[in-house]
């Protein structure tokens with residue numbers, strides 16, 4: 263088998279083997295519907311509840327405030343549309359940022375076409391929203407602030423606690439897309455005063471197709487899927503028991519020793535950033551120098567087309583993204599980099615490298631070696 267170096271952990275992560283083992287029984291012999299009243303169903307219900315407890319423990323909230331969904335995208339859609347529809351008599355104004363994941367961005371645009379008024383907060387050159395502009399954007403009819411915890415393309419982390427404080431003081435619901443943050447940052451929903459928080463299992467070594475939404479008790483939110491009353495009648499649909507079990511185990515494993523995991527990933531990532539800057543001329547690091555996810559490095563290589571570079575690296579067994587995984591097939595430049603006041607050339611010449619626990623120093627050295635050769639050649643032979 264050829265050597266493969268996976269540097270796209272922001273797109274998805276490998277399923278942890280212990281997580282798979284925990285899921286297996288619920289795919290086969292323990293296949294019961296969690297709503298059934300006989301033993302097989304009771305076992306599934308117990309497994310779902312145990313998972314709910316694990317997620318609540320990781321976020322430091324109550325178990326009944328955790329609702330399982332099919333993915334991070336669904337959690338974001340639900341939080342935004344659910345608040346909008348339940349509170350439309352109170353107001354129709356929503357504040358978000360200009361650098362959100364498409365699941366938030368396009369949900370807001372959908373609402374905009376349906377009578378809601380959306381403010382897209384600008385960010386600075388590092389991708390950070392301004393608290394001052396946020397405060398000034400708040401109106402009497404503002405019902406929701408939705409700002410991501412950490413950006414999926416450039417890794418920039420937002421001042422979530424301060425935003426939560428502002429939202430709380432103004433009596434406005436606060437949702438955060440924490441899909442990139444879970445497993446990388448220690449999160450306490452009370453500390454950040456969030457009312458809703460989205461997460462997705464496949465971003466922290468859990469299975470694909472399962473996520474959750476934290477909803478603070480007392481939050482006025484409409485259900486998103488109507489049906490058989492599962493999840494306290496807030497999110498209908500037969501529970502994805504094996505997926506939920508996997509999510510629970512994965513969040514437990516990825517938050518148990520978050521400090522040392524964080525440190526390990528940060529060390530490798532910093533090694534990479536240092537080596538790229540030392541060995542390759544005319545490169546620029548996009549995003550914030552320090553307020554960034556431990557695994558994220560996003561570089562603009564002057565004069566290089568990002569898609570070309572990602573394709574060449576693929577041929578060498580190195581997996582990276584141009585832009586984010588969700589947008590790398592589109593030719594349009596990243597809305598995140600443009601919002602950070604980067605030129606179209608920068609946006610089309612930027613590559614995202616996202617590291618995980620299994621990446622090694624040898625891999626970093628190899629990747630930097632390949633990168634410098636490819637870039638030097640391409641710059642000489644455009």
Ligand SMILES: *Cc1c(COP(=O)(O)O)cnc(C)c1O
Pocket residue numbers: 272273332333334335336338363365410412413414439440441442462463464465471473
């Ligand atoms: C991956 C991602 C999502 C979408 O999660 P899915 O489970 O893939 O739908 C949402 N927001 C952010 C920031 C992400 O990185």
